Amino acid sequence: MIDYTTILNTIHKEASTSKSKGEIATYIPELSKIDVNKFGIHLIDKDKNEFSSGDAQEKFSIQSISKVLSLSLVLSLIGEDLWKRVDVEPSGDPFNHLSLLELENGIPRNPLINAGAIVVADILISKLKNPKENFLTFIQDISGDKSINFDEKVAQSEKETGFNNYAAANLLKSYGNLKNDVDTVLDFYFHQCSLTMTCAQLTKVFFIFMNRGKCLQNKTYLTTSQVKRINAIMLTCGFYDEAGEFAFEVGLPGKSGVGGGIVALLPNHFCVATWSPGLNKKGNSKLGMLALERLTTETQQSIF
Numbered sequence: 432m433i434d435y436t437t438i439l440n441t442i443h444k445e446a447s448t449s450k451s452k453g454e455i456a457t458y459i460p461e462l463s464k465i466d467v468n469k470f471g472i473h474l475i476d477k478d479k480n481e482f483s484s485g486d487a488q489e490k491f492s493i494q495s496i497s498k499v500l501s502l503s504l505v506l507s508l509i510g511e512d513l514w515k516r517v518d519v520e521p522s523g524d525p526f527n528h529l530s531l532l533e534l535e536n537g538i539p540r541n542p543l544i545n546a547g548a549i550v551v552a553d554i555l556i557s558k559l560k561n562p563k564e565n566f567l568t569f570i571q572d573i574s575g576d577k578s579i580n581f582d583e584k585v586a587q588s589e590k591e592t593g594f595n596n597y598a599a600a601n602l603l604k605s606y607g608n609l610k611n612d613v614d615t616v617l618d619f620y621f622h623q624c625s626l627t628m629t630c631a632q633l634t635k636v637f638f639i640f641m642n643r644g645k646c647l648q649n650k651t652y653l654t655t656s657q658v659k660r661i662n663a664i665m666l667t668c669g670f671y672d673e674a675g676e677f678a679f680e681v682g683l684p685g686k687s688g689v690g691g692g693i694v695a696l697l698p699n700h701f702c703v704a705t706w707s708p709g710l711n712k713k714g715n716s717k718l719g720m721l722a723l724e725r726l727t728t729e730t731q732q733s734i735f
């Protein structure tokens with residue numbers, strides 16, 4: 432039996448005393464207000480035992496982590512047709528780069544870079560009656576937690592400053608890979624990124640990817656084949672131009688966000704989330720990556 436309590440407390444202690452915590456994302460003004468010293472880690476195992484240390488019950492902006500959730504909902508709605516509009520190859524580029532999008536005629540490399548997530552948002556808008564509400568309900572349902580919500584201030588802040596995403600959406604539109612209005616699609620995209628969750632909530636939302644598509648309440652939302660695909664995309668694309676490094680150091684499928692969150696999972700074993708708002712140069716949480724490397728090294732558990 433692994434002593435997760437001691438391991439998480441040790442990781443938390445190391446993170447608290449670390450001198451170099453990375454830089455807060457300032458390009459979304461509302462995110463720049465967060466205290467760089469925050470650190471939380473939470474783990475849920477397959478038997479639903481939970482372990483926690485630090486600020487694991489404090490809400491933060493999940494940002495790009497939400498792209499896995501919109502991808503899941505779209506896959507459950509349209510299945511393999513999705514791959515006509517977005518590819519599944521790692522980009523090797525930062526999350527907001529547009530050069531490949533033009534070279535590849537408006538087909539984003541994968542659903543976890545911004546352009547790919549914007550196409551996914553466009554499909555959800557076409558398929559759902561009340562897109563933002565239905566998306567939120569999907570997340571509340573898979574986690575069994577009705578308190579999860581958008582942060583209007585963060586969504587508004589990104590709407591005012593997200594010029595790169597407007598460029599991506601316009602480029603997609605020019606290639607015919609966006610069916611709805613740019614403003615409508617970005618309103619959805621900025622809201623999905625503004626979702627706030629604690630580390631504990633994140634592990635419950637992502638439980639289905641660890642548990643072959645079944646949520647905490649044992650209801651099935653995704654097929655095992657869909658879960659395989661989503662976990663493969665997280666492993667190869669979840670950390671952008673640092674996906675290789677994350678696989679090398681941590682050895683788990685996972686996803687990061689510029690709010691400083693990371694969620695990762697070992698299929699059929701556990702799901703873990705960290706939050707430390709300081710980012711490294713690639714836009715991923717600096718201490719979060721170190722924490723997860725320590726976890727998989729100490730417990731000798733990874734997909735490899």
Ligand code: DON
Pocket residue numbers: 493494495496526527545589596624687688689690714715
């Ligand atoms: O679109 C953006 O730039 C942000 N809403 C999300 C970026 C993000 O979280 C990248 N991940 N590390």
